[in-house]
Amino acid sequence: MEFTLRANLVDMISKEIFPAEITVSNRKIAAVKRIEETLDIYILPGFIDAHVHIESSMLVPSEFAKISVKHGTVGTISDPHEIANVLGIEGVNYMIDNAKQIPFHFYFGAPSCVPATQFETAGAIIDSNDIDELLSRKEIVYLAEMMNFPGVIYKDEEVLKKIVSAKKHKKPIDGHAPGLMDETMKTYFDAGITTDHECFGYTEALEKLKHGVKIMIREGSAAKNFDTLIPLLKDFPDQMMFCCDDKHPDNLIESHINDHVKRALKAGYDLFDVLRAASYNVIKHYNLPIGLLQTGDNADFIQIDNFEDFNILKTYINGELVAENGDSFIQSVEAPIVNNFNCSLKQPSDFKIKSEGDKIRVIEALDGQLITHETQAKPLDINGFAESNTEEDILKIAVVDRYENAPIATAFIKNIGLKDGAIASCVAHDCHNIVVVGTNDDDICKAVNAIINAKGGISLATKTEELVLELPVAGIMTDLPAEEVAELYIKLDRRAKELGSQLRAPYMSLSFMALLVIPELKLSDKGLFNGKSFEFTDVFVKESN
Numbered sequence: 001m002e003f004t005l006r007a008n009l010v011d012m013i014s015k016e017i018f019p020a021e022i023t024v025s026n027r028k029i030a031a032v033k034r035i036e037e038t039l040d041i042y043i044l045p046g047f048i049d050a051h052v053h054i055e056s057s058m059l060v061p062s063e064f065a066k067i068s069v070k071h072g073t074v075g076t077i078s079d080p081h082e083i084a085n086v087l088g089i090e091g092v093n094y095m096i097d098n099a100k101q102i103p104f105h106f107y108f109g110a111p112s113c114v115p116a117t118q119f120e121t122a123g124a125i126i127d128s129n130d131i132d133e134l135l136s137r138k139e140i141v142y143l144a145e146m147m148n149f150p151g152v153i154y155k156d157e158e159v160l161k162k163i164v165s166a167k168k169h170k171k172p173i174d175g176h177a178p179g180l181m182d183e184t185m186k187t188y189f190d191a192g193i194t195t196d197h198e199c200f201g202y203t204e205a206l207e208k209l210k211h212g213v214k215i216m217i218r219e220g221s222a223a224k225n226f227d228t229l230i231p232l233l234k235d236f237p238d239q240m241m242f243c244c245d246d247k248h249p250d251n252l253i254e255s256h257i258n259d260h261v262k263r264a265l266k267a268g269y270d271l272f273d274v275l276r277a278a279s280y281n282v283i284k285h286y287n288l289p290i291g292l293l294q295t296g297d298n299a300d301f302i303q304i305d306n307f308e309d310f311n312i313l314k315t316y317i318n319g320e321l322v323a324e325n326g327d328s329f330i331q332s333v334e335a336p337i338v339n340n341f342n343c344s345l346k347q348p349s350d351f352k353i354k355s356e357g358d359k360i361r362v363i364e365a366l367d368g369q370l371i372t373h374e375t376q377a378k379p380l381d382i383n384g385f386a387e388s389n390t391e392e393d394i395l396k397i398a399v400v401d402r403y404e405n406a407p408i409a410t411a412f413i414k415n416i417g418l419k420d421g422a423i424a425s426c427v428a429h430d431c432h433n434i435v436v437v438g439t440n441d442d443d444i445c446k447a448v449n450a451i452i453n454a455k456g457g458i459s460l461a462t463k464t465e466e467l468v469l470e471l472p473v474a475g476i477m478t479d480l481p482a483e484e485v486a487e488l489y490i491k492l493d494r495r496a497k498e499l500g501s502q503l504r505a506p507y508m509s510l511s512f513m514a515l516l517v518i519p520e521l522k523l524s525d526k527g528l529f530n531g532k533s534f535e536f537t538d539v540f541v542k543e544s545n
Helices: 061-071 081-087 089-099 128-135 149-153 157-168 182-190 202-210 226-233 249-254 257-266 271-286 441-454 482-498 506-511
Strands: 002-011 016-025 028-034 042-044 047-052 073-078 105-110 140-146 173-175 214-218 240-243 301-304 312-317 320-324 360-365 372-377 380-382 385-387 394-400 409-414 422-425 434-438 457-461 466-470 521-524 527-530
Touching (some): 016 042, 047 214, 047 240, 061 073, 061 320, 073 312, 081 089, 105 128, 128 140, 140 157, 149 182, 182 202, 202 214, 202 226, 226 271, 257 271, 372 521, 394 441, 409 527, 457 482
Parallel strands (some): 073 105
Antiparallel strands (some): 042 301, 312 320, 394 434, 422 457
16 A cells, blocks of 8 residues: 655654655655645654553553544553453453554553552462563563552562563563652662653652653543643653553543643643654653654654644554544454452441541542542541541542452542442452442442442442443453443443532542552552551551551
């Protein structure tokens, strides 16, 4: 197949824009010829998400790609950490196999922390020997985010073996170091870790940049750091990349990395600095064969109308037109069902919290952030049991082990905002046990059992209703088309807000309340956890404390 395009070529290498005739032949850029002609469209390299968990979209890779190409995305650096925590290497292989069936550049990492910590129950273990085997494969291009920063800092033998394997195979190592500063930061990155997408503050990111770390500006469905970090692009353009990390289906329908680009350009940042953060810097850091519109490159590019509106007119991958004017030409493919869901239905009494004091620790959720704070409050005691207090917005939260029948961990959370009912999800980082928040035990139990019956999903329950988006693929994804998933998700999201939640993305925020590697206070299936001291703590505050 051979064809020719005329457009204003945005050259990432020379940092210039010029009218050109571009010849595509056999999936490659065969020739680029400068011409003297006034043209009204622009051609430039497609976008790459520098760090994303495809699973958080609740879509299998092929469906994720079908939507993201509409927004000019041609590739992703994908960490299959979520499905790996459920199914181990079988889950990683599932993602790779599905991704191979469609025209899109998926580059997967070897999940470095399965399980992420020893303080929660996962469905699988990937040890250093498994990591070495994964990194030897061409489909695996990097060691995915090293969440176990204490293991790096204190030189845990198993953690260091994984890092050594990445160096042996000459593959980059992604970081995950929220809040690390000064000497602990230096120790962590000096181990060979080269990136971080977990900077919540400007000063933190600046210190890491000065240490030579590549910083990813993240804007996902829950964690939104764009406004805080984008000023760093001006002084550190070669060290910045754009990523989403986690993107729920409704948000993916609306935009992807193109949103980063539009916002940065609107704010007045240099065109080439912005576009390089969306493509060139990612390609160079991970040594990807994605094309940059140079002769001999793979024919991966997009066409836009202008830099003000930045409408994506066409997306090409390997010379194939995969999207045009909002229509995707990627076809859905069969997605076999794999799963690992082995717990039994629960009873409302399983969620009772016996009163053991006059003060409780409360997880304070923060809208648009993965971090939480610890606050304390007086419990609402009813007949010797601590209950949700909707007037104070202190609700019961529980985590249910999905892999076996075990005692349920319970605690309290603030800022979810429900005035009635309960919401639940087993899209719950990192181990994907069931996380539920509710106003009463009956609705909490009802929401949990809806997920157990479906062997995975997100749900909502009140006394008179039960809604569930079933996620049969590993309990975290579905084989349904993206548009249908988005419609069902929007219905649940809207209903949660009607019940009182003020969060921008209630289910996405809920999914991070069991993420122990992000401070400060979280809940695993084994109990309440302090992410600063990296140890369990009690729900009830003891007098001596």
